[in-house]
Amino acid sequence: MIKTEVVIVGAGPAGLGCAALLKQMGIEEGELIVLEQGEIGETFLKWPESMRFITPSFPSNGYHQTDLNAITPDTSPAFSTGKEHLNGEEYAQYLNLVTQHYDIKVNTQTRLKSVVNLTDEEGFLLETDSLSIRCNFIVWAGGEFHTPNVNAFSGASLCIHNSEIQRWNEKEQGAYIVIGGYESGVDAAYNLANEGNKVTVLDFIGNNSDSYDPSMVLSPYTAERLANLSLLGQVELDEEFKVASVQKKADQYVVTSTCGKVLTSRFPPINCTGFDINLGPVAELFDYQVNGYPLVNKFDESSKVRNLFLAGSRLYHDPTLLCFIYKFRGRFFAPCSVIGEELALDMSIFRHYKKAGMILNDLNCCVEQECFC
Numbered sequence: 001m002i003k004t005e006v007v008i009v010g011a012g013p014a015g016l017g018c019a020a021l022l023k024q025m026g027i028e029e030g031e032l033i034v035l036e037q038g039e040i041g042e043t044f045l046k047w048p049e050s051m052r053f054i055t056p057s058f059p060s061n062g063y064h065q066t067d068l069n070a071i072t073p074d075t076s077p078a079f080s081t082g083k084e085h086l087n088g089e090e091y092a093q094y095l096n097l098v099t100q101h102y103d104i105k106v107n108t109q110t111r112l113k114s115v116v117n118l119t120d121e122e123g124f125l126l127e128t129d130s131l132s133i134r135c136n137f138i139v140w141a142g143g144e145f146h147t148p149n150v151n152a153f154s155g156a157s158l159c160i161h162n163s164e165i166q167r168w169n170e171k172e173q174g175a176y177i178v179i180g181g182y183e184s185g186v187d188a189a190y191n192l193a194n195e196g197n198k199v200t201v202l203d204f205i206g207n208n209s210d211s212y213d214p215s216m217v218l219s220p221y222t223a224e225r226l227a228n229l230s231l232l233g234q235v236e237l238d239e240e241f242k243v244a245s246v247q248k249k250a251d252q253y254v255v256t257s258t259c260g261k262v263l264t265s266r267f268p269p270i271n272c273t274g275f276d277i278n279l280g281p282v283a284e285l286f287d288y289q290v291n292g293y294p295l296v297n298k299f300d301e302s303s304k305v306r307n308l309f310l311a312g313s314r315l316y317h318d319p320t321l322l323c324f325i326y327k328f329r330g331r332f333f334a335p336c337s338v339i340g341e342e343l344a345l346d347m348s349i350f351r352h353y354k355k356a357g358m359i360l361n362d363l364n365c366c367v368e369q370e371c372f373c
């Protein structure tokens with residue numbers, strides 16, 4: 001049985017961002033354990049080879065404009081890789097550099113299997129295959145990539161979820177159906193068309209919104225690629241096709257819309273409807289909002305269980321979804337401030353984070369912001 005103060009679950013940008021902040025606050029070696037079921041940046045290592053970040057990286061940190069994909073104010077993926085739109089492997093490399101720089105020890109290949117909430121005084125009991133850990137604080141930063149959304153329509157399990165695809169150029173040539181027209185759907189269409197396939201994208205929701213929140217509309221990077229695609233003439237967008245079901249009939253996949261329209265393909269449709277909200281072994285320790293997101297207080301702590309925090313892309317503070325790195329990194333301070341208070345850590349680093357735009361207190365920020373032209 002190992003005893004520690006803080007366990008962070010997940011060595012993605014959220015978990016490592018919180019760990020790096022705690023390290024800068026002076027947390028001691030034996031007070032912090034990071035658990036990672038795969039390798040550092042596991043999610044990014046699973047991205048298809050051709051996938052790139054849509055948010056650009058630029059080493060503008062010195063001007064208080066921290067690189068959009070950085071997880072600390074003093075690092076920059078653009079600086080460490082020399083790239084503006086990194087692929088998954090390059091971002092995982094950046095995360096490895098961050099771990100080395102801040103001397104964060106990560107227990108890789110160590111999956112958290114269960115959590116028991118003991119009393120307030122005794123904290124939590126955690127089990128992995130090889131470790132039993134008692135701790136006082138948990139930061140769940142397990143991400144979403146390992147739980148694809150297979151409930152968006154009936155028969156979704158007959159499709160291939162885009163997160164399962166490693167290489168688009170290994171697909172047999174022909175006509176494909178892509179379900180979901182946001183970032184990953186357009187990425188799938190772009191890559192399939194580039195390989196000479198015909199693609200029909202269903203339920204296209206991209207460019208027609210007047211929001212400037214990149215969580216609501218296609219990013220400029222994707223919109224630009226899409227514009228090039230329409231020149232290719234290989235991609236058809238059906239913006240009014242809401243998929244009701246996918247069925248397999250003989251050697252055809254039959255996709256039916258809620259209005260009764262039917263399309264067929266000899267290949268399984270590509271499901272690009274995103275990911276589920278599934279907090280794995282801590283799922284039961286949270287209450288949920290009506291939209292399914294975990295309910296947290298102003299410190300991103302579970303409303304149900306004290307000292308259990310959520311970090312990363314599943315954070316939703318009505319009306320703001322903190323789904324991108326540059327958004328949720330602004331919340332690393334929230335759990336760290338509670339932990340820092342309890343462990344009497346040095347919180348002066350928060351001033352530096354604030355200057356770097358990495359303290360996000362105003363959760364109406366995107367709604368109240370106007371972008372005139």
Ligand SMILES: Cc1cc2nc3c(=O)[nH]c(=O)nc-3n(C[C@H](O)[C@H](O)[C@H](O)COP(=O)(O)OP(=O)(O)OC[C@H]3O[C@@H](n4cnc5c(N)ncnc54)[C@H](O)[C@@H]3O)c2cc1C
Binds near residue numbers: 009038141325
């Ligand atoms: C294709 C794609 C493109 C994207 N492009 C961008 C972009 O351009 N810009 C941007 O800001 N965001 C982008 N995102 C979103 C971004 O990837 C996520 O917001 C980010 O990965 C979330 O970080 P995280 O640390 O919360 O989760 P993750 O990066 O998924 O990290 C979670 C980690 O937890 C580990 N884990 C899970 N369960 C357990 C367990 N039980 N025990 C131990 N370890 C566990 C996982 O293995 C994983 O390493 C993209 C996402 C996808 C899928």
